[in-house]
Amino acid sequence: MTRAVLFFAATLVAAALGLVAQDGANSAGRSNAQVAQTSASDSHQGSPQQPATLAGANDSSKKAATDVAGASVQDPATAQETAAKSNAELPQTSTILPLLGLIGLGSLVAGFFARR
Amino acid sequence: MQVPRTSSLTRSRRFVKNRSLALGVLKPGEWRSRIAPRKPELVVCRASRRRLISYVLFTIGGVLCTYVAGNYTWMYAEQRKLMHEWKAQNASLPSQDAPLTRLSIPKIHLRAVVLEGTSRRSLLLGPGHLTGSADPGAIGNSVIAGHRDTFFRHVHSLRYGDDIYVQKSRRLFHYVVTSRRVVEPTDLSVLRASNGGELTLITCYPTHAIGPAPQRLVVVARLAPGN
Numbered sequence: 001m002t003r004a005v006l007f008f009a010a011t012l013v014a015a016a017l018g019l020v021a022q023d024g025a026n027s028a029g030r031s032n033a034q035v036a037q038t039s040a041s042d043s044h045q046g047s048p049q050q051p052a053t054l055a056g057a058n059d060s061s062k063k064a065a066t067d068v069a070g071a072s073v074q075d076p077a078t079a080q081e082t083a084a085k086s087n088a089e090l091p092q093t094s095t096i097l098p099l100l101g102l103i104g105l106g107s108l109v110a111g112f113f114a115r116r
Numbered sequence: 117m118q119v120p121r122t123s124s125l126t127r128s129r130r131f132v133k134n135r136s137l138a139l140g141v142l143k144p145g146e147w148r149s150r151i152a153p154r155k156p157e158l159v160v161c162r163a164s165r166r167r168l169i170s171y172v173l174f175t176i177g178g179v180l181c182t183y184v185a186g187n188y189t190w191m192y193a194e195q196r197k198l199m200h201e202w203k204a205q206n207a208s209l210p211s212q213d214a215p216l217t218r219l220s221i222p223k224i225h226l227r228a229v230v231l232e233g234t235s236r237r238s239l240l241l242g243p244g245h246l247t248g249s250a251d252p253g254a255i256g257n258s259v260i261a262g263h264r265d266t267f268f269r270h271v272h273s274l275r276y277g278d279d280i281y282v283q284k285s286r287r288l289f290h291y292v293v294t295s296r297r298v299v300e301p302t303d304l305s306v307l308r309a310s311n312g313g314e315l316t317l318i319t320c321y322p323t324h325a326i327g328p329a330p331q332r333l334v335v336v337a338r339l340a341p342g343n
Contacts (some may be wrong), residue, residue, distance in 0.1 A: 088304065089302055090301050090302075090303070091234035091244070092239075092320075093268070093320040094328055095239075095265060096327065096328075097187055098184075098326045100183065101181060102326060103177075103180055104179070104180025104181035104183075106177070107174070107180065108178070110177075111169075112170070115166070115167065
């Protein structure tokens with residue numbers, strides 16, 4: 001029983017570490033230019049790190065509107081160029097959060113059985 | 117008469133005991149003393165080890181569950197804040213100065229404010245508009261990506277003719293779904309420029325899988341006539 005629980009725990013930890021490493025490798029593939037661009041855009045969009053009071057939001061909104069207007073002038077093919085820069089892949093739209101939640105629940109259940 | 121079922125270990129022990137007693141190797145009463153009793157310190161050690169393992173597992177589980185729940189709560193709170201901000205901007209600012217875009221798809225009950233960029237943080241808080249693609253409502257291909265486990269969870273159920281609305285700068289743009297396909301992550305043809313108003317929604321595929329996604333689900337919609 002103890003060995004089984006140990007094995008299960010080790011598997012969970014290894015799976016979590018592997019996934020985190022894989023996720024980190026995926027995100028590291030992005031170009032620095034795009035990361036800087038998106039983070040700048042995020043800050044304009046009233047991001048949570050800058051809680052937006054309404055007055056402050058108006059200023060940031062104007063800036064963002066300017067940016068958006070600037071973006072619309074760009075050639076539509078720039079999307080492909082941007083994606084090509086970012087490791088030539090479509091955006092990564094999966095997270096490891098559900099898996100981490102599942103592993104967490106599994107750990108709790110395994111802990112409960114190990115205690116009995 | 118029903119014979120009680122015993123494990124193979126018990127049966128083999130009983131066999132050895134009976135055979136030993138029969139051969140005179142052991143006298144009756146000596147059998148129990150020959151079996152080594154469990155040492156109390158060993159029992160205590162094993163119990164404490166199991167308790168330690170259970171504590172470790174509880175800790176790992178608690179940390180992971182709290183982390184995941186915290187992330188989802190943060191996402192929900194920020195999206196609500198963005199929605200309030202979007203409403204306030206629509207009410208107060210002139211039409212050309214409202215930068216936030218709201219995406220709504222009635223069929224899947226989706227209403228979310230679109231963030232600029234497709235960084236991990238942007239996509240955690242809401243659907244992200246791919247930097248460099250056309251603005252929603254404008255001529256060109258506007259690309260919006262979203263997580264399959266949160267905002268774009270039901271995007272896979274969109275079919276030909278379904279409605280997608282984009283509200284930006286007090287203007288409502290109506291899109292109609294024209295196609296839906298699964299592509300490889302390296303297939304950048306879905307980002308191609310378009311002569312008309314086109315909206316491309318990207319999420320991960322398989323939709324209900326857990327973990328890294330090997331493919332992408334792409335839903336393409338065209339601006340409906342009259343916009």
